[in-house]
Amino acid sequence: MAGRLGGVAGAGKRAKARPNVTRERILAESARVFNRRGYDATTLDDIARALGVTKAALYYYVENKEDVLYQCHTKALDLATDAVQTALAQTPAPDEQLRIVFRRYIEGMTDQLAGAVVLLYEGALSPALNRRILDRRDAYERMLRGIVEDGIARGIFVPCDSKLVVFAILGALNWIPRWYDAAGPRAATDIATSFAEFFVRGLSTNPSSTTLLRP
Amino acid sequence: MAGRLGGVAGAGKRAKARPNVTRERILAESARVFNRRGYDATTLDDIARALGVTKAALYYYVENKEDVLYQCHTKALDLATDAVQTALAQTPAPDEQLRIVFRRYIEGMTDQLAGAVVLLYEGALSPALNRRILDRRDAYERMLRGIVEDGIARGIFVPCDSKLVVFAILGALNWIPRWYDAAGPRAATDIATSFAEFFVRGLSTNPSSTTLLRP
Amino acid sequence: MAGRLGGVAGAGKRAKARPNVTRERILAESARVFNRRGYDATTLDDIARALGVTKAALYYYVENKEDVLYQCHTKALDLATDAVQTALAQTPAPDEQLRIVFRRYIEGMTDQLAGAVVLLYEGALSPALNRRILDRRDAYERMLRGIVEDGIARGIFVPCDSKLVVFAILGALNWIPRWYDAAGPRAATDIATSFAEFFVRGLSTNPSSTTLLRP
Amino acid sequence: MAGRLGGVAGAGKRAKARPNVTRERILAESARVFNRRGYDATTLDDIARALGVTKAALYYYVENKEDVLYQCHTKALDLATDAVQTALAQTPAPDEQLRIVFRRYIEGMTDQLAGAVVLLYEGALSPALNRRILDRRDAYERMLRGIVEDGIARGIFVPCDSKLVVFAILGALNWIPRWYDAAGPRAATDIATSFAEFFVRGLSTNPSSTTLLRP
DNA sequence: AATGAATGAGGGTTCATTCAT
DNA sequence: TATGAATGAACCCTCATTCAT
Numbered sequence: 026m027a028g029r030l031g032g033v034a035g036a037g038k039r040a041k042a043r044p045n046v047t048r049e050r051i052l053a054e055s056a057r058v059f060n061r062r063g064y065d066a067t068t069l070d071d072i073a074r075a076l077g078v079t080k081a082a083l084y085y086y087v088e089n090k091e092d093v094l095y096q097c098h099t100k101a102l103d104l105a106t107d108a109v110q111t112a113l114a115q116t117p118a119p120d121e122q123l124r125i126v127f128r129r130y131i132e133g134m135t136d137q138l139a140g141a142v143v144l145l146y147e148g149a150l151s152p153a154l155n156r157r158i159l160d161r162r163d164a165y166e167r168m169l170r171g172i173v174e175d176g177i178a179r180g181i182f183v184p185c186d187s188k189l190v191v192f193a194i195l196g197a198l199n200w201i202p203r204w205y206d207a208a209g210p211r212a213a214t215d216i217a218t219s220f221a222e223f224f225v226r227g228l229s230t231n232p233s234s235t236t237l238l239r240p
Numbered sequence: 241m242a243g244r245l246g247g248v249a250g251a252g253k254r255a256k257a258r259p260n261v262t263r264e265r266i267l268a269e270s271a272r273v274f275n276r277r278g279y280d281a282t283t284l285d286d287i288a289r290a291l292g293v294t295k296a297a298l299y300y301y302v303e304n305k306e307d308v309l310y311q312c313h314t315k316a317l318d319l320a321t322d323a324v325q326t327a328l329a330q331t332p333a334p335d336e337q338l339r340i341v342f343r344r345y346i347e348g349m350t351d352q353l354a355g356a357v358v359l360l361y362e363g364a365l366s367p368a369l370n371r372r373i374l375d376r377r378d379a380y381e382r383m384l385r386g387i388v389e390d391g392i393a394r395g396i397f398v399p400c401d402s403k404l405v406v407f408a409i410l411g412a413l414n415w416i417p418r419w420y421d422a423a424g425p426r427a428a429t430d431i432a433t434s435f436a437e438f439f440v441r442g443l444s445t446n447p448s449s450t451t452l453l454r455p
Numbered sequence: 456m457a458g459r460l461g462g463v464a465g466a467g468k469r470a471k472a473r474p475n476v477t478r479e480r481i482l483a484e485s486a487r488v489f490n491r492r493g494y495d496a497t498t499l500d501d502i503a504r505a506l507g508v509t510k511a512a513l514y515y516y517v518e519n520k521e522d523v524l525y526q527c528h529t530k531a532l533d534l535a536t537d538a539v540q541t542a543l544a545q546t547p548a549p550d551e552q553l554r555i556v557f558r559r560y561i562e563g564m565t566d567q568l569a570g571a572v573v574l575l576y577e578g579a580l581s582p583a584l585n586r587r588i589l590d591r592r593d594a595y596e597r598m599l600r601g602i603v604e605d606g607i608a609r610g611i612f613v614p615c616d617s618k619l620v621v622f623a624i625l626g627a628l629n630w631i632p633r634w635y636d637a638a639g640p641r642a643a644t645d646i647a648t649s650f651a652e653f654f655v656r657g658l659s660t661n662p663s664s665t666t667l668l669r670p
Numbered sequence: 671m672a673g674r675l676g677g678v679a680g681a682g683k684r685a686k687a688r689p690n691v692t693r694e695r696i697l698a699e700s701a702r703v704f705n706r707r708g709y710d711a712t713t714l715d716d717i718a719r720a721l722g723v724t725k726a727a728l729y730y731y732v733e734n735k736e737d738v739l740y741q742c743h744t745k746a747l748d749l750a751t752d753a754v755q756t757a758l759a760q761t762p763a764p765d766e767q768l769r770i771v772f773r774r775y776i777e778g779m780t781d782q783l784a785g786a787v788v789l790l791y792e793g794a795l796s797p798a799l800n801r802r803i804l805d806r807r808d809a810y811e812r813m814l815r816g817i818v819e820d821g822i823a824r825g826i827f828v829p830c831d832s833k834l835v836v837f838a839i840l841g842a843l844n845w846i847p848r849w850y851d852a853a854g855p856r857a858a859t860d861i862a863t864s865f866a867e868f869f870v871r872g873l874s875t876n877p878s879s880t881t882l883l884r885p
Numbered sequence: 886a887a888t889g890a891a892t893g894a895g896g897g898t899t900c901a902t903t904c905a906t
Numbered sequence: 907t908a909t910g911a912a913t914g915a916a917c918c919c920t921c922a923t924t925c926a927t
Contacts, residue, residue: 492793493708493791495708495711574789613871619856622849627839628841630838630845649831649835650834653830653834
């Protein structure tokens with residue numbers, strides 16, 4: 026019902042004056058507002074206004090409000106998962122992997138997505154969609170735990186309850202959109218570095234070898 | 241579960257038992273539901289049902305829905321502030337202070353309050369109440385930053401951006417009610433200990449001297 | 456269900472410390488509030504507060520809110536009807552009759568009743584009670600028209616549409632509670648006199664013989 | 671009763687006819703219902719039903735229920751004020767001015783506006799709006815008093831308490847919507863004439879020269 | 886591609902009324 | 907007599923959603 030990208034028809038290079046509204050922008054703007062006001066408190070009118078369109082116009086691009094939330098979560102999970110996979114592919118060292126995970130996720134979240142939606146309250150999505158998101162989130166958490174446990178096994182990380190540690194880390198990450206200010210003094214990169222060093226240090230058996238949080 | 245009189249006279253229909261609704265219970269139950277479903281998605285009917293009363297009955301004890309939210313936040317901030325003050329009073333060692341902060345807050349949050357409400361979305365409270373909560377939250381953050389900076393000054397903690405570190409810690413703490421399961425395998429005390437060791441280790445200049453996360 | 460006055464039992468002269476609340480006071484206070492805020496906007500709590508009692512306590516004296524309104528109307532109609540009957544009994548002169556009607560009604564309304572309720576909106580009373588009030592009101596209007604028509608027949612009043620004239624008079628009377636201020640500069644008697652002279656003059660064939668409005 | 675197109679083409683389901691809801695009609699219909707049932711007893715559903723729309727549809731045109739009441743009062747005051755200004759512009763004779771005031775106001779109220787709302791109970795409007803209406807009402811009363819006092823000064827009207835006279839007149843005018851029946855035997859013009867003659871006669875020093883109420 | 890207009894469902898809040906004490 | 911506590915019905919208002927244009 027939405028299929029575009031055909032290539033043939035609508036081509037004309039830049040002829041048609043691309044619409045001011047794209048699915049991209051809708052999701053970015055929605056995520057921003059969801060993070061600030063919360064999903065339920067956010068009206069489609071809020072989103073429409075942020076985009077400079079009518080509420081009714083949104084329905085041309087979007088199935089319904091739930092769909093928007095689902096897409097937001099999907100994007101955030103794509104980003105998170107990609108971060109982990111990139112990390113695993115780039116280095117075998119668990120501490121280094123964590124650093125990459127943090128950096129890619131935080132930078133993606135703050136710069137590209139304008140703060141992905143992270144809170145998924147019970148009942149916000151229909152059971153089916155909810156399950157899909159929770160499954161992917163579980164998978165993501167398992168991957169992170171895998172890194173931690175790998176580090177413990179190799180003696181690079183101290184023994185610990187990997188589940189709790191990952192919860193702590195995710196809590197810290199998910200909290201970022203609630204205080205991050207794009208116009209503030211802290212660049213996304215700085216945040217990413219600080220968080221990475223802090224958490225890695227908390228896990229490392231030999232933290233003296235890690236970079237200081239702020240040299 | 242409520243019946244008082246053995247069963248002779250007032251048996252049958254008489255199991256009514258004076259409604260056990262108090263402001264206390266309302267806040268506890270509300271916090272629980274708010275944390276699960278989110279403030280906006282939570283109906284006063286939801287809360288009433290959880291308490292076994294009618295929605296209208298709530299208004300006998302409570303001003304508003306907003307009032308309920310405000311009281312929840314107040315309770316959480318009381319708990320958090322008390323935790324810090326207790327810590328400061330009990331020991332001069334910053335690392336030990338952090339441990340106390342974690343333990344008291346987490347145990348209070350999980351055991352007593354059934355998970356205090358931590359998310360405060362923009363616009364959920366009227367400007368006046370919102371400001372009051374944000375001010376107290378700021379004060380709380382400043383206290384935590386004080387501990388961290390004190391540790392840095394004394395060479396017990398590594399130099400770092402105290403603001404970011406406190407954000408990370410708060411994120412982790414605020415996330416707890418979203419995954420904590422009173423019936424789960426992890427006791428509040430275990431969680432508190434694990435978090436404390438993880439974060440203190442992340443900050444300590446000489447982490448080898450700290451207890452291992454899992455001995 | 457209310458019967459008191461028995462005489463025997465509750466006698467003891469002034470023993471029982473007569474209750475602070477009487478049906479009398481309830482009606483007077485209710486009428487006052489009804490006139491200010493309107494019947495529908497007035498809560499039983501408003502009335503109770505004005506009497507210094509609990510809302511529930513009112514139900515000891517009163518059937519329900521509708522009952523209060525009905526009694527108020529009844530009182531006002533008693534007063535209005537009495538005024539006319541007194542006038543008819545005291546003098547055969549229509550102009551003098553009108554003067555008496557005005558004086559007795561206005562003084563009764565302002566002094567005794569604290570402003571009887573005069574507006575009866577459709578649907579405020581159940582059909583049965585509503586009919587009873589409307590019937591009495593019609594009878595009252597007919598009596599007033601009778602005086603006017605008698606005056607016309609005798610050549611004392613100018614020919615006119617008596618129905619319209621009575622509507623005008625009633626409108627003026629019913630409006631009084633909306634602006635009357637017991638603490639204001641105009642005594643009820645003055646108002647009564649002014650109104651009487653104004654309306655009688657408007658009707659009289661030989662107004663020069665009537666007292667001036669303000670001698 | 672609504673059918674426009676004879677029945678040929680657009681017969682069947684097509685009798686929809688573009689919803690004839692305008693702010694104009696809403697106010698007229700609201701005033702009518704307010705006058706009959708009273709403001710507080712009137713449901714937005716009542717008004718919506720009278721207009722053949724859903725309650726929610728009203729909110730497309732109107733801010734509030736309060737807003738509707740406020741607009742009604744504004745319209746009535748516009749009408750009343752215009753009437754006075756027209757009168758002052760058309761003739762210097764106070765008695766003639768009053769006649770014009772009555773005629774224009776009554777005809778406007780009954781014919782155009784379906785009976786403007788006149789009762790403003792305490793608390794029905796927010797303090798700010800209430801003040802605005804009361805101020806305008808005061809101004810209107812002052813204008814009427816001005817006419818009366820001018821007449822007295824010129825010896826055309828008998829000396830009297832102009833404030834009380836104006837109250838009497840306004841009471842009579844405000845009462846009209848409570849008994850006026852568009853389908854009844856009395857045309858608005860007749861009412862206006864009768865009232866005008868009656869009141870002017872009540873004030874005139876030389877009433878014999880005025881037209882009889884009903885020749 | 887976009888909008889004005891309309892709707893149904895639901896949520897917060899108030900209030901008359903009841904009842905046990 | 908009087909009250910605290912509770913309830914059901916109703917009302918105002920919002921909002922996601924639809925549809926004709």
